[in-house]
Amino acid sequence: MFGIGNMYNKDIEKIFNEIALMLSLNETPTSKFEIRAYQKAAFTIGTLQEPIEDIYKRGGAKALMELPGIGKTIAMHIEEYIKTGKIKKYEELKRKYPINMSELTSLTGMGAKKAIVLYKQLGIKNIEDLKKAIEEHKIEKLEKFGERSEDLIRRGIEIYEKSKGRMLLGDVFPIADNIVEKLLSSGLIDKIMVAGSIRRMRETVGDLDILAISDKQTQVMDFFISLNNVDKIVSKGPTKTTVWLKDGLSCDLRVIEPKSFGAAVQYFTGSKEHNIELRQIAISKGYKLNEYGLFDKRGKNIGGSDEKSIYEQLGLQYIPPEMREGRGELELAKEHKIPKIVELSDIQGDLHTHTKETDGANTIEEMVNEAKKLHYKYVAITNHTKSLKVAHGMNDNQFEEFFARMNKIDFGNIKVLKGAEVDILENGSLDLKDKTLEEMDCVVAAIHSKFSMSEDEMTVRVIKAFETGLVNIFAHPTGRLIGMREPYKINIEKVAEAAERNNVVLEINSFPNRLDLNDSNILLLSKYNIKFSIDTDSHRTTHLYYMRLGVGMARRGWLTKDKIINTLEYNQLMKILKK
DNA sequence: GCCGTTTTCGGCCCGACTGTTTTCAGTCG
Numbered sequence: 044m045f046g047i048g049n050m051y052n053k054d055i056e057k058i059f060n061e062i063a064l065m066l067s068l069n070e071t072p073t074s075k076f077e078i079r080a081y082q083k084a085a086f087t088i089g090t091l092q093e094p095i096e097d098i099y100k101r102g103g104a105k106a107l108m109e110l111p112g113i114g115k116t117i118a119m120h121i122e123e124y125i126k127t128g129k130i131k132k133y134e135e136l137k138r139k140y141p142i143n144m145s146e147l148t149s150l151t152g153m154g155a156k157k158a159i160v161l162y163k164q165l166g167i168k169n170i171e172d173l174k175k176a177i178e179e180h181k182i183e184k185l186e187k188f189g190e191r192s193e194d195l196i197r198r199g200i201e202i203y204e205k206s207k208g209r210m211l212l213g214d215v216f217p218i219a220d221n222i223v224e225k226l227l228s229s230g231l232i233d234k235i236m237v238a239g240s241i242r243r244m245r246e247t248v249g250d251l252d253i254l255a256i257s258d259k260q261t262q263v264m265d266f267f268i269s270l271n272n273v274d275k276i277v278s279k280g281p282t283k284t285t286v287w288l289k290d291g292l293s294c295d296l297r298v299i300e301p302k303s304f305g306a307a308v309q310y311f312t313g314s315k316e317h318n319i320e321l322r323q324i325a326i327s328k329g330y331k332l333n334e335y336g337l338f339d340k341r342g343k344n345i346g347g348s349d350e351k352s353i354y355e356q357l358g359l360q361y362i363p364p365e366m367r368e369g370r371g372e373l374e375l376a377k378e379h380k381i382p383k384i385v386e387l388s389d390i391q392g393d394l395h396t397h398t399k400e401t402d403g404a405n406t407i408e409e410m411v412n413e414a415k416k417l418h419y420k421y422v423a424i425t426n427h428t429k430s431l432k433v434a435h436g437m438n439d440n441q442f443e444e445f446f447a448r449m450n451k452i453d454f455g456n457i458k459v460l461k462g463a464e465v466d467i468l469e470n471g472s473l474d475l476k477d478k479t480l481e482e483m484d485c486v487v488a489a490i491h492s493k494f495s496m497s498e499d500e501m502t503v504r505v506i507k508a509f510e511t512g513l514v515n516i517f518a519h520p521t522g523r524l525i526g527m528r529e530p531y532k533i534n535i536e537k538v539a540e541a542a543e544r545n546n547v548v549l550e551i552n553s554f555p556n557r558l559d560l561n562d563s564n565i566l567l568l569s570k571y572n573i574k575f576s577i578d579t580d581s582h583r584t585t586h587l588y589y590m591r592l593g594v595g596m597a598r599r600g601w602l603t604k605d606k607i608i609n610t611l612e613y614n615q616l617m618k619i620l621k622k
Numbered sequence: 623g624c625c626g627t628t629t630t631c632g633g634c635c636c637g638a639c640t641g642t643t644t645t646c647a648g649t650c651g
Contacts, residue, residue, distance in 0.1 A: 080623035
């Protein structure tokens with residue numbers, strides 16, 4: 044599932060996006076829409092829940108054509124790629140423009156047209172070439188480029204290299220909070236809100252979108268660019284100012300009129316795909332929707348101050364930001380069938396945490412106290428087991444001793460569950476004696492070694508572990524680390540089937556670089572009758588606050604409270620955890 | 623190139639800001 048198979052999706056998505064970019068170079072009146080068609084097809088493929096070759100194998104080109112935005116021509120391209128590994132149309136365009144288009148256009152301010160000017164004038168094919176040209180100050184001498192362009196491209200490359208364009212959601216939150224706090228402290232702002240992908244809780248964030256109401260536009264913008272976190276001003280106007288932050292992230296501040304605030308919040312929260320669909324619904328009802336409001340046929344403003352009412356006026360149920368990804372949520376909203384998705388306040392405890400005994404930074408007392416501050420009813424302490432030597436994993440005796448010590452501690456008004464994050468060994472057995480595991484309240488099992496097995500081997504390994512009957516929760520099921528490590532190859536659907544049979548709960552790990560399962564995994568598995576647990580995998584007290592990230596993933600995966608075991612009261616939870 | 627309870631042809635989301643210019647194309651979200 045996450046192995047070779049999904050690579051086709053990524054490759055084809057990239058190829059279609061590149062075709063779109065290259066088509067934009069010799070734009071004729073009709074090709075503008077051809078460009079859009081390829082972009083739309085790329086989006087569809089990029090968000091598919093299963094390998095595209097599976098769809099093709101199942102129903103051929105006909106099945107492909109049932110996907111949104113994919114017609115005869117594009118289906119043929121996909122077929123060609125699956126059969127030959129190549130797409131003729133792409134190869135031809137590539138011969139004409141032999142440059143790394145997706146890499147170059149990922150730079151801020153760089154689109155296809157500028158990229159091709161650089162190629163034709165200086166032979167620049169990729170970011171490496173571009174870096175050299177900048178060092179030699181060749182860019183500023185080009186027509187249509189100036190000193191400022193060169194400067195912005197230089198900074199764009201730095202940011203690209205630092206973060207490959209996006210930062211982890213968990214890293215961006217504090218940055219956003221800090222800016223909001225400072226802006227509010229200026230006393231110039233009546234209302235402020237962070238929109239964009241951070242509001243939708245995407246696992247990585249490309250930039251910050253902050254919206255504010257103020258009658259002192261110029262002063263607000265001047266205050267904004269004077270913040271000490273601002274590295275460079277990209278653009279500055281009365282309604283929109285863009286800066287680069289020292290953290291390596293770009294940040295937009297928009298000052299909005301009160302009567303347009305809801306429309307702006309809706310618009311800048313996105314996603315782009317959601318908004319396009321929403322505008323089409325507006326058009327079908329004879330309205331026009333933009334970031335200033337909702338307008339009727341005569342251009343009369345009929346809404347916009349309040350985000351919720353925009354959805355209502357379009358005959359739609361309100362859609363939580365995390366669901367706004369163009370994945371069918373608008374159809375549900377039309378039928379008023381948007382599920383009541385889980386909220387952070389539903390969470391009653393954390394079932395995956397570590398202490399000093401292994402690789403945690405805090406004592407059990409410190410961890411439990413912090414959990415109490417969050418008003419949790421319970422917390423499970425789940426230290427590593429002996430095979431994980433780097434984390435000082437404990438053996439059976441050490442667990443016995445640790446649990447004996449726990450028995451003597453008065454934790455007060457919170458239940459502290461005895462547990463472990465037990466390694467699933469290469470052969471699918473668990474890293475502790477059955478007896479030790481049987482005595483625990485909460486056994487979390489995980490893969491920490493031998494990541495490079497084949498998909499079949501890994502799937503069998505995990506299912507074997509489930510079949511011991513001793514596993515409560517399967518932690519970070521795909522093993523990916525965002526920006527660092529690909530998921531191991533595993534058939535996650537077979538794992539879900541086994542989880543269903545063996546009453547194993549799948550984890551939604553909230554750690555910022557894990558977020559595993561992620562939203563697409565969750566949506567893919569929604570057809571199985573399984574439960575999830577949203578845990579932080581905390582290694583210090585501050586990590587307990589990552590819970591909101593995991594809840595964000597769950598919300599993006601449309602999960603309701605009843606699917607998540609750590610929303611239960613203690614007694615109910617223990618029934619589920621019983622072996 | 624895709625698509626259809628307005629359509630198998632004629633539509634396809636829309637506005638702000640920039641740079642290098644003298645009226646706008648390119649880029650972004």
